[in-house]
Amino acid sequence: MNTNKSLVWSVFKYDDAVKVKCNLCSTFISRGGTGKKASTTPLLNHIRTKHTVEYDKHFSTKKTSYSANDDVDDPDTSSRKRFLSQPTLASVLEKKKLWDINHPKSVELHHAIAQMIAVDNQPHSFVEDEGFRNMMSKAQPQYKIPSREYFKDKAKDVFRMQGRYCIVDFVIREHIINPRHVD
Secondary structure (H helix, E strand, C coil): CCCCCCHHHHCEEECCCCEEEECCCCCEEECCCCHHHCCCHHHHHHHHHHCHHHHHHHCCCCCCCCCCCCCCCCHHHHHHHHCCCCCCHHHHHHHHCCCCCCCHHHHHHHHHHHHHHHHCCCCHHHHHCHHHHHHHHHHCCCCCCCCHHHHHHHHHHHHHHCHHHHHHHHHHHHHHHCCCCCC
């Protein structure tokens, strides 16, 4: 049995396959079965009803996620991180919602796609290809790809901004890397 998976093991001591001992009040609590049927739910319920201060300190949290930058050395925050609660319906729906065309991440992707069209000399209809749309839906499900007309203007702007780069890149590719000799 791996007693490190649940935070409740910081309060209980493993006694036998069916019962465990509470370190706070020395009460024996049944785990509700043996083997895979054993559960930590009765242990958590015991802490919640009999040791409310301890429960509030270590187990009660509304936090649904944490950042890698959070302080892991702090035992109070560290214990809460291991006991994460279920995300709210609103947070799940927010993650499924498509971004507005002016959303910062959308604008960044618009620019990257326009740059790809300009630099790789792709047709504007490229954004309507099934393969591209499928790839983008897997890579960034919240991104709504604008029409080809939108990218006609964007690609022109990008091409103007990077015109020198495109010309230099073309010259390098065509005349230095892959020279065509005519005999």
